[in-house]
Amino acid sequence: MSDHIRLHIPGPVEVSAGTYEAMAAPMIGHRSKDFVALHNDVHPRLQKMMGTTQPVFLSTSSAWGVMEGTIRNLVAKKALCCCSGAFSDKWVDVARRCGKDAEALQYEWGTPINPADIDTKLATGEFDVVTFIHNETSTGVLNPLEEVAAVVNKYDDVLLVTDTVSSFSVIPIEFDQLGVDVLLTGSQKALALPPGLGIFAVSEAAFDRAATIKDRGYYFDFHEFKKNQEKSMTPSTPCISTIYGLRHQLDVIFEEGLENRYARHEKLNNLVAEWVVANGFEFFAPEGFRSKSLTAVKNNKGIDVAKLGQIMREDHKKQVDGGYGKIKGKTFRLSNMGNETEESIAGLLAALDDSLAKL
Amino acid sequence: MSDHIRLHIPGPVEVSAGTYEAMAAPMIGHRSKDFVALHNDVHPRLQKMMGTTQPVFLSTSSAWGVMEGTIRNLVAKKALCCCSGAFSDKWVDVARRCGKDAEALQYEWGTPINPADIDTKLATGEFDVVTFIHNETSTGVLNPLEEVAAVVNKYDDVLLVTDTVSSFSVIPIEFDQLGVDVLLTGSQKALALPPGLGIFAVSEAAFDRAATIKDRGYYFDFHEFKKNQEKSMTPSTPCISTIYGLRHQLDVIFEEGLENRYARHEKLNNLVAEWVVANGFEFFAPEGFRSKSLTAVKNNKGIDVAKLGQIMREDHKKQVDGGYGKIKGKTFRLSNMGNETEESIAGLLAALDDSLAKL
Numbered sequence: 001m002s003d004h005i006r007l008h009i010p011g012p013v014e015v016s017a018g019t020y021e022a023m024a025a026p027m028i029g030h031r032s033k034d035f036v037a038l039h040n041d042v043h044p045r046l047q048k049m050m051g052t053t054q055p056v057f058l059s060t061s062s063a064w065g066v067m068e069g070t071i072r073n074l075v076a077k078k079a080l081c082c083c084s085g086a087f088s089d090k091w092v093d094v095a096r097r098c099g100k101d102a103e104a105l106q107y108e109w110g111t112p113i114n115p116a117d118i119d120t121k122l123a124t125g126e127f128d129v130v131t132f133i134h135n136e137t138s139t140g141v142l143n144p145l146e147e148v149a150a151v152v153n154k155y156d157d158v159l160l161v162t163d164t165v166s167s168f169s170v171i172p173i174e175f176d177q178l179g180v181d182v183l184l185t186g187s188q189k190a191l192a193l194p195p196g197l198g199i200f201a202v203s204e205a206a207f208d209r210a211a212t213i214k215d216r217g218y219y220f221d222f223h224e225f226k227k228n229q230e231k232s233m234t235p236s237t238p239c240i241s242t243i244y245g246l247r248h249q250l251d252v253i254f255e256e257g258l259e260n261r262y263a264r265h266e267k268l269n270n271l272v273a274e275w276v277v278a279n280g281f282e283f284f285a286p287e288g289f290r291s292k293s294l295t296a297v298k299n300n301k302g303i304d305v306a307k308l309g310q311i312m313r314e315d316h317k318k319q320v321d322g323g324y325g326k327i328k329g330k331t332f333r334l335s336n337m338g339n340e341t342e343e344s345i346a347g348l349l350a351a352l353d354d355s356l357a358k359l
Numbered sequence: 360m361s362d363h364i365r366l367h368i369p370g371p372v373e374v375s376a377g378t379y380e381a382m383a384a385p386m387i388g389h390r391s392k393d394f395v396a397l398h399n400d401v402h403p404r405l406q407k408m409m410g411t412t413q414p415v416f417l418s419t420s421s422a423w424g425v426m427e428g429t430i431r432n433l434v435a436k437k438a439l440c441c442c443s444g445a446f447s448d449k450w451v452d453v454a455r456r457c458g459k460d461a462e463a464l465q466y467e468w469g470t471p472i473n474p475a476d477i478d479t480k481l482a483t484g485e486f487d488v489v490t491f492i493h494n495e496t497s498t499g500v501l502n503p504l505e506e507v508a509a510v511v512n513k514y515d516d517v518l519l520v521t522d523t524v525s526s527f528s529v530i531p532i533e534f535d536q537l538g539v540d541v542l543l544t545g546s547q548k549a550l551a552l553p554p555g556l557g558i559f560a561v562s563e564a565a566f567d568r569a570a571t572i573k574d575r576g577y578y579f580d581f582h583e584f585k586k587n588q589e590k591s592m593t594p595s596t597p598c599i600s601t602i603y604g605l606r607h608q609l610d611v612i613f614e615e616g617l618e619n620r621y622a623r624h625e626k627l628n629n630l631v632a633e634w635v636v637a638n639g640f641e642f643f644a645p646e647g648f649r650s651k652s653l654t655a656v657k658n659n660k661g662i663d664v665a666k667l668g669q670i671m672r673e674d675h676k677k678q679v680d681g682g683y684g685k686i687k688g689k690t691f692r693l694s695n696m697g698n699e700t701e702e703s704i705a706g707l708l709a710a711l712d713d714s715l716a717k718l
Contacts, residue, residue, distance in 0.1 A: 004385040005393070012599065015386045023600070024379035026363040027371045027553060029678060034364070060555050061420050062595040065578045072576070099574030188596060194386060196419050196555050196598030215458030217431070219424045236421040237547060239555030239598065240371065241382070319388060 022248030051174035069220020135167035140296030192338030381607030410533035418557035428579020499655030551697030
C-alpha cells in the first residue's frame with residue numbers, strides 16, 4: 001500500500017500479511033468447541049514460551065488492564081513499585097487509584113533497578129507485592145530480573161509481579177524457575193500482533209493470595225480466569241480474531257525456533273547498536289542493561305529529533321519514535337521487535353543515514 | 360472456506376470479508392496523528408448513532424469490562440440491578456465483587472422489567488444507580504427503555520446505566536433525549552465486528568458522580584477516558600485493528616442509512632417470527648416485548664434442541680444457539696443482527712425446516 005508507513009516504534013510494531021490473513025478466519029462462538037480448539041492450540045505453546053506449567057490467561061484488554069487487575073487481586077498490605085521510567089512510574093499511581101497502599105522505589109530514568117534496594121525495603125516487612133518492569137520500554141533499560149526474583153523469593157509473603165510487555169519472546173523468561181508470581185505481556189510488542197490482547201501467568205501463591213482479597217471484581221479476577229481456563233475458555237467474550245493472529249504468530253515463532261528467535265533479536269539489536277556507535281551517538285541505558293528489543297538512543301549530538309522523525313516518515317515511509325514523556329527529544333527509540341529481519345533493519349539504518357544527512 | 364460454519368447465534372455474529380479487509384490496514388502508533396485521524400473518523404458517527412453530543416469512548420475490552428468499570432465509577436450508595444436473564448442477573452454479583460452494595464430487582468427470566476417496580480424501589484432513597492439491560496440476549500426480551508428512563512429521571516440523584524449490547528444499531532436509541540447516564544455496547548453483536556471493543560457514552564451527571572468516587576482505578580476510569588478523548592486518543596493502547604473494522608462498518612451502516620438499517624432488522628426479525636408461528640413454536644418473550652435482534656424460540660414442542668443444532672451444523676454449516684444457562688434446551692435462539700439479508704435469513708429458515716424434518 002503506497003501510504004503504508006512502516007513502524008519501527010517500540011510498539012505497536014509491524015503486523016504481517018500472514019497474521020492479518022489468519023485473523024480473517026470465520027468468526028466462532030466463544031462458548032463453542034471451535035473456541036476450545038483454538039484455545040488448546042495456543043495455550044501449551046504460551047506455557048512453553050513462559051517456562052511454566054501454570055495456566056496462561058488470555059485477557060481481552062491491553063496490558064494495563066492486567067496490571068490493574070493484578071494490583072486488585074494481590075495487594076493487601078502495600079505494593080513496592082520499582083520505578084525508573086514512564087511505565088514503571090505509573091504503577092504507583094494506578095495502585096493508589098485502586099485504593100491500595102503503594103510506595104515508589106524511585107530511580108532516575110535510565111538507571112537499572114538495584115536488587116539490594118528491594119531487599120532493604122522488603123526487610124521492613126511493610127510490603128506484600130513488588131511490581132517490576134523487566135524491559136522499561138520508555139528508556140530501553142533491561143532490568144535484572146533474575147537477581148530481583150532471587151531477592152523477592154527470600155520473602156515468603158511477598159509476591160513478584162513482572163511486566164514483560166516488551167521483553168516477552170525477545171529473550172528467554174522462565175516463570176517457574178525464577179519464582180515469578182505474575183508475568184504479563186501484551187500482543188502489540190514482540191509478538192507482532194495488533195493491540196488488544198493481554199497474556200499472563202499466575203503462580204499458585206498468587207492464586208492463594210487472590211482468594212483472600214476482597215473487591216477484586218470480575219473482569220480481571222484471577223479465579224474467574226482459572227475457572228474458565230480449566231474449560232479452555234475465558235471469563236468474558238475474548239478478542240477471537242486477535243487470538244487467531246496469535247495462533248499464526250506462534251506457528252511462525254515455533255517454526256523459527258525459540259532459540260533462533262532470541263538470537264535473531266540479539267543480532268538485529270546489535271546491528272542497531274553498531275549504527276549508534278558509528279554515528280557518534282550514545283545509549284540512554286548503561287552498558288550491561290541495554291534492552292534487546294529496542295534501542296533508546298541518547299541525543300548527545302543535539303539533533304532535531306522531531307525533524308528526523310518527519311524526514312523518516314515523509315521521505316522513507318518509516319516511523320521511529322522521538323522519545324517518550326520527559327525524555328522526548330533527548331532520546332529517540334528504534335525497535336527491533338517482532339518479525340524484523342537483517343534486511344528490514346538495514347533499510348531502517350540506511351533511511352536514518354539519509355535523514356540525518358538532510359537535517 | 361469449506362469449513363466455514365455460518366453463525367446465526369446472538370453474538371459473535373458473522374463478520375464480513377470487507378470488515379476483515381479493513382482490519383488488515385497497516386498498523387499505526389496509538390499516539391500518532393494517524394490514530395487521531397482514525398478516532399475522529401469514527402467518533403462523530405458513534406455520537407450520531409447514540410443520539411448524543413457527549414463523548415463516546417472506545418474501550419479495549421468486552422462489554423463486561425465497561426459494565427464493571429461503570430459500577431466502580433458510579434456506585435456510592437447502592438445499585439438497583441434489574442434482573443430478568445443471565446446477563447442482567449450477573450450485574451448484582453459483579454457489583455458486589457467490586458465491593459459495592461447492590462440489590463436485585465428480580466423477575467422470572469422472560470418477564471419484562473416493570474418501570475413501576477423501579478419507582479417503588481427508588482422511592483426508598485436507598486439507591487444511586489440503576490442497572491438495566493435494554494435487550495436481554497439470553498431471553499430475547501426487549502425491555503421498555505423509554506418508560507424506565509422516565510422513572511429514573513424523576514430521581515435527581517439516581518443514575519441510569521443501560522446495556523445495549525444486543526440492541527445498539529438494531530433500533531433507535533437516543534441517549535441525550537432519554538436522559539440515560541451510561542450507555543454501553545460491544546462490537547460483536549449488531550455491529551458485526553470481532554469481539555474485543557466496548558463502546559460507551561457517559562452523561563455529565565455521571566462524570567460528576569465519578570469525580571466523587573474513590574478507588575475507581577485507571578483502566579476503566581471515566582475521567583481518564585474523557586481526558587484522552589479530548590485529544591482523540593484512549594487511556595491505554597487501543598485495539599486498533601478492530602477500530603479499523605468499526606470504521607468500515609460505520610461506512611456500511613451510514614451508506615445503508617440508519618432508518619433503513621432499523622427497518623431491515625425489523626423485517627428480518629419478522630421473517631423469523633413468521634417461521635416460528637408457522638412451525639407451531641411459541642416465543643419465550645411476551646408479545647410487545649420481543650427483541651428485534653434475535654428470537655428466543657420457546658421449545659413448546661419438546662424437540663431435541665441439541666440435535667437440531669448438530670444437524671444445522673453438520674448438514675447446513677450453520678450455527679444456531681441451543682439456549683443459554685438454565686433455559687438451555689427449553690429455548691433456542693436465532694439472530695438477525697449485523698449484516699444479515701432476506702436471502703441469508705431465508706437460508707437459515709430453510710435449513711431449520713430441513714433439520715426439523717430430520718429430527
